[in-house]
Amino acid sequence: MSSKQKILVVDDESDILDLISYNLRREGYQVYTATNGRLAIEKAKEVKPDLIILDVMMPVMDGIEACRLMRNMVEFKNTFMIFLTARSEEYSEIAGFHVGADDYIAKPIKPRALMSRINAILRRNTVDVADAATDKVAIADLIIDRDEFVVYRGSEKIVLARKEFELLYLLASKPNKVYTREQILKSIWEDSVVVTNRTIDVHIRKLREKIGDNYVSTVKGVGYKFELQYA
DSSP states (O other), X not given: OGGGOEEEEEOSOHHHHHHHHHHHHHTTOEEEEESSHHHHHHHHHHHOOSEEEEESSOSSSOHHHHHHHHHTSGGGTTOEEEEEESXXXXXXXXXXXXXXXXXXEEXXXXXXXXXHHHHHXXXXXXXXXXXXXXXXXXXXXXXXXXXXXXEEETTEEEOOOHHHHHHHHHHHTSTTOOEEHHXXXXXXXXXXXXXXXXXXXXXXXHHXXXXXXXXXXXXXXXXXXXXXXXX
16 A cells, blocks of 8 residues: 555755655655755645655745645645654644644654654545544534535635544534543544644634634533534
8 A cells, every 4th residue: 555655755954854765665655855845845746745744944945834835735635744843842833733734743753653653644545533424514504525525614615724624524523512632632633643732722723713713612621512603
């Protein structure tokens, strides 16, 4: 399976590119490289990778901007994107998830751990949301279509990043059910990705910005639920 999967690695440090590329090829992946965000977009358009690993700090165009631009392109809507960076500040992590990253891995790189993470992510070729009984959820003016990976509010088509879609689908599949942060982490990010409660809050905020504030409620100290709220 992995021999048919393509991974684009983007970093301005040649030793990092060599290390990651070597380990990925050992796993059977097709590997492509770029040294900045602008070249990454060009290469991604050419090879259509299944996963993109982006360094944050790079010349010409950084990883955050490259991810943001690609998430707005229809051909990369379902492409997995991972940030790889030496930066440990919280705002950098939040910025990464804000533009649609699927994961965030800190340097220095531990090859075995990195390969395990990548293998787990690429095994999820389809959205796998726990407790989802159907492939389409229609509530009030929202239609959430899991097959087409799109959301409609009335006649308006709303573009969501992969994790935002999975989060909305999970909550909307059982209206008024309260999902704890732990349940959300396990269902959406699984055990292969290390994220924090802050990550969930960022995704909820982005979701509300895109679909409106009257669908997802915060249950203080517990988690979130899908609940229509009328003014």
